[in-house]
Amino acid sequence: MAHFPKPFFRSARNAWFVQIGPKQVKLAAEKDEAFIRFPELVERFVVTLERAGNTVLLAGSTQNRPARLRVISAESTTECLVFLWTITPGGGGAGVRPANERRIQITNVGGFPLQPGIRTILVGWSPEAGVWSFWDPRRHSAFSPRSPSLQTNAQLLETAGARGLATQLRPATEGREIVVSVSADFLPWYVQQGEPLHNADVDADHVADLIDATPEAERELIDSSQSSDEAARRYELVQTMRAFRDARFRPIVLHAYSYRCAVCGTALKLVDAAHIVPVYHPQGGDEVTNGLALCRLHHGAFDAGLIGVRSDYRIIVNPAAANRLVEAQLDAGLDRFRDALPPSIQVPASIEVRPTPRNLRIGLEVRQLPPLLIA
Ligand SMILES: [Zn+2]
Numbered sequence: 001m002a003h004f005p006k007p008f009f010r011s012a013r014n015a016w017f018v019q020i021g022p023k024q025v026k027l028a029a030e031k032d033e034a035f036i037r038f039p040e041l042v043e044r045f046v047v048t049l050e051r052a053g054n055t056v057l058l059a060g061s062t063q064n065r066p067a068r069l070r071v072i073s074a075e076s077t078t079e080c081l082v083f084l085w086t087i088t089p090g091g092g093g094a095g096v097r098p099a100n101e102r103r104i105q106i107t108n109v110g111g112f113p114l115q116p117g118i119r120t121i122l123v124g125w126s127p128e129a130g131v132w133s134f135w136d137p138r139r140h141s142a143f144s145p146r147s148p149s150l151q152t153n154a155q156l157l158e159t160a161g162a163r164g165l166a167t168q169l170r171p172a173t174e175g176r177e178i179v180v181s182v183s184a185d186f187l188p189w190y191v192q193q194g195e196p197l198h199n200a201d202v203d204a205d206h207v208a209d210l211i212d213a214t215p216e217a218e219r220e221l222i223d224s225s226q227s228s229d230e231a232a233r234r235y236e237l238v239q240t241m242r243a244f245r246d247a248r249f250r251p252i253v254l255h256a257y258s259y260r261c262a263v264c265g266t267a268l269k270l271v272d273a274a275h276i277v278p279v280y281h282p283q284g285g286d287e288v289t290n291g292l293a294l295c296r297l298h299h300g301a302f303d304a305g306l307i308g309v310r311s312d313y314r315i316i317v318n319p320a321a322a323n324r325l326v327e328a329q330l331d332a333g334l335d336r337f338r339d340a341l342p343p344s345i346q347v348p349a350s351i352e353v354r355p356t357p358r359n360l361r362i363g364l365e366v367r368q369l370p371p372l373l374i375a
Contacts, residue, residue: 041084041125042067045132045187052188052251053269065109066120071191074272074296078192080119083112087124087133087157102126102157104135106148112137119195122150129157133181134190136198139172152179164248165211167197169204178204189247196236203237210241211248215280242279249273249286256353257293262345263307263315266295274299276309276355276363283362288353292345301337305367310374311357313344318369 042062049056049071059068066081085104090097104124112120120137135150152168159166160181168179178198182190200207203221210218218238225231253273260267274294277284284290292309294302301307306321317338325331347354364374 036086036125036127038062038065038067038084041086042082044125045069045082045084045123048184048187049191052185053254053271054188055269071188073188073192076192078119079117080121080191081113082121082123083109083137084121084123084125087126087128087152090151098153100154101151102128102133102154103149103151104133106150111141114138114141119191121191124150124152126157129154129161131157131160131181131183132187132190133157133160133179134194134198135179136172136177138198139174139177142173152181156181163208165208165244167200167204167207185251186244186247189244193240193243196233196240199233200237201233203234207237207241210238211244213238213241245279245286246273249275249291252288253291254293256288256291256348256350257346258348260293260346261295261298262292262309262347263298263341264295265346268295270295272296272299274302276359278366281362281366283359289356290359292355303367305369307341308364308367308369308373309345309355309360310364311360313347313355313360315341315343315345316369316373317341318367318373320368320370 039062042058045067046056046058046069053073055072057070057072059070066083069080069082071078071080083106085106087102087104089099090101090103112122114120114137122135122137122140124133124135125131126133133152133156140150151170156166156168156179161183164183164186166181168181169176170179171177178200180190180194180197182194186194197207206221210221213221222231222234222238225234250273254271257271258267259269259271261271271293272295274292275284276290276292279286292302298307302309304321305318306325308316308318310316322331322334322338325334361374
């Protein structure tokens with residue numbers, strides 16, 4: 001082993017040691033944690049959510065746990081209490097704890113309050129794997145003050161880093177719990193929609209299979225339930241994993257379009273990833289070539305079939321949809337809307353990520369634009 005001239009040093013595994021005479025003594029987790037302090041962890045959490053297009057409001061200071069956040073997206077607002085620590089290797093000397101154990105050390109909190117309408121998030125950040133891990137606060141309301149640490153393992157963190165998501169069923173303070181790990185792209189999904197994963201129960205091992213499941217496979221999982229409770233739980237699980245699929249699609253598409261609407265060029269964190277061929281369609285997929293970055297206004301108009309994009313990228317207005325708006329006396333602003341449309345969408349510079357002509361054609365057919373305009 002190398003000689004360390006200073007009394008403190010960090011191992012390859014990111015643990016901190018102190019040299020006392022000839023001995024190397026591992027420091028307590030509180031000391032480990034001092035190297036990513038709570039306010040910095042919260043900042044990382046907030047910045048990751050904001051990069052994904054959310055607005056995050058912090059209530060009060062981030063000096064003490066929990067941090068109180070309001071996370072606002074296009075679809076929802078989520079109030080959260082965030083208890084956050086750094087994930088470190090297990091304590092003790094060699095052989096005391098399994099080498100692949102990873103954990104958070106619960107410090108300076110008395111418990112995890114559960115209140116209706118507020119999400120209590122019990123989370124660790126792993127600098128080693130670059131992922132977030134979430135424990136189930138309902139299973140730790142009476143955690144032991146003598147050994148206040150929550151475990152997971154290095155494989156789970158690695159899998160989450162590689163695939164975006166990993167789950168693990170493990171013993172908890174009360175019963176068993178499902179630990180959920182996600183990479184940075186999926187933090188917003190977990191905060192807003194991932195909670196039902198902790199209820200996966202016996203399906204914990206199949207959660208990852210649901211990511212790319214067909215509608216038939218989803219149906220089969222729900223239909224094979226033994227009780228209506230189980231069916232309801234599985235239905236929620238299927239919805240949660242559909243949202244995961246959207247969360248996977250979004251950053252790829254937004255990145256390709258530099259976070260700007262393909263129609264009007266607006267950024268302003270008001271841009272969504274739209275499917276050209278809808279996901280419910282047999283040809284609908286999550287490839288970037290089936291996506292368009294659109295602002296909220298143009299996404300709504302596109303999904304409703306008021307505007308369409310031809311295979312030569314020209315933007316067309318659907319006369320039938322416009323007429324329906326006139327008949328319903330909901331056509332205020334239609335002329336201004338139409339006049340502001342450019343002739344064509346802005347496509348990414350790189351050809352491989354542009355929408356394919358085939359997807360654009362199916363997209364127009366599905367939304368019932370007149371065949372004459374599609375050709
Ligand atoms: Zn737009």
